[in-house]
Amino acid sequence: MPSLDVPLFDNPDTTAALSRRFAAMEPQAFLRLVIETLFPGRIALVSSFGAESAVLLHLAAKIDPALPVLFIDTDLLFPETLAYRDTLVELLGLKDVRVIKPEPAQRAAEDPENFLWASNADRCCEIRKVLPLANALEPFDAWITGRKRFQAATRAALSFFEQEEGTSRIKVNPLAGWTAQDLAAYLKKWDLPAHPLVAKGYPSIGCIPCTSPVRPGEDARAGRWRDKGKVECGIHIKKLEPSPDA
Numbered sequence: 001m002p003s004l005d006v007p008l009f010d011n012p013d014t015t016a017a018l019s020r021r022f023a024a025m026e027p028q029a030f031l032r033l034v035i036e037t038l039f040p041g042r043i044a045l046v047s048s049f050g051a052e053s054a055v056l057l058h059l060a061a062k063i064d065p066a067l068p069v070l071f072i073d074t075d076l077l078f079p080e081t082l083a084y085r086d087t088l089v090e091l092l093g094l095k096d097v098r099v100i101k102p103e104p105a106q107r108a109a110e111d112p113e114n115f116l117w118a119s120n121a122d123r124c125c126e127i128r129k130v131l132p133l134a135n136a137l138e139p140f141d142a143w144i145t146g147r148k149r150f151q152a153a154t155r156a157a158l159s160f161f162e163q164e165e166g167t168s169r170i171k172v173n174p175l176a177g178w179t180a181q182d183l184a185a186y187l188k189k190w191d192l193p194a195h196p197l198v199a200k201g202y203p204s205i206g207c208i209p210c211t212s213p214v215r216p217g218e219d220a221r222a223g224r225w226r227d228k229g230k231v232e233c234g235i236h237i238k239k240l241e242p243s244p245d246a
Contacts, residue, residue: 019159023177031059039140042140044067044140044142046137048081049085054193061093067096068096070137074102075101076114084195100135102127103131125233133235148173148178158173171236201214206233211224
């Protein structure tokens, strides 16, 4: 294991320094370092149980199947995603999957007909994903994401460690450098099931109203919020502040 003589996350340059130091580590060893040494008992994995989620969940389950896994159920997800979640939880023996939901009163007040996505997609994501996740992350000092650089131009410079906007919490991206080919090879090696919508042209899967199949030549996230001038839900581009009513 590499020496941990770099001061941990106590200045703006630390995340970049740690990213450089551990970039060459084998993914399983890197993830073990993060879970057991850097943030023991203080880190969660956030998973959409989407197209590529089985890889990161499998890596983490081999280290600690009781690692908290936060799953945001927006109430607008594909039934295939919910079924896939249940399949992976059982297959991988995940012991602490926490289902995060929108706050009922807020949803009833702002989106009683479940149609806010059509008039204000940003606010829909805010009340269904960003605020619920912010509340769920309050007990943790760090969280693990499954983002990769190849997924979109907005993620091309993704590093292994990031400081969350406006907070001291750290985001860890252990698969940042993985390619689509790396993911496919891992799924095949471990005989992991694919999300059922992948075969139907959905390489990135979110909520039903805002997810469409991807055309040949488009990047993997081109089918998310198509024609809405939006490329991220918000959990990775703004400060995650918990609701005062939570």
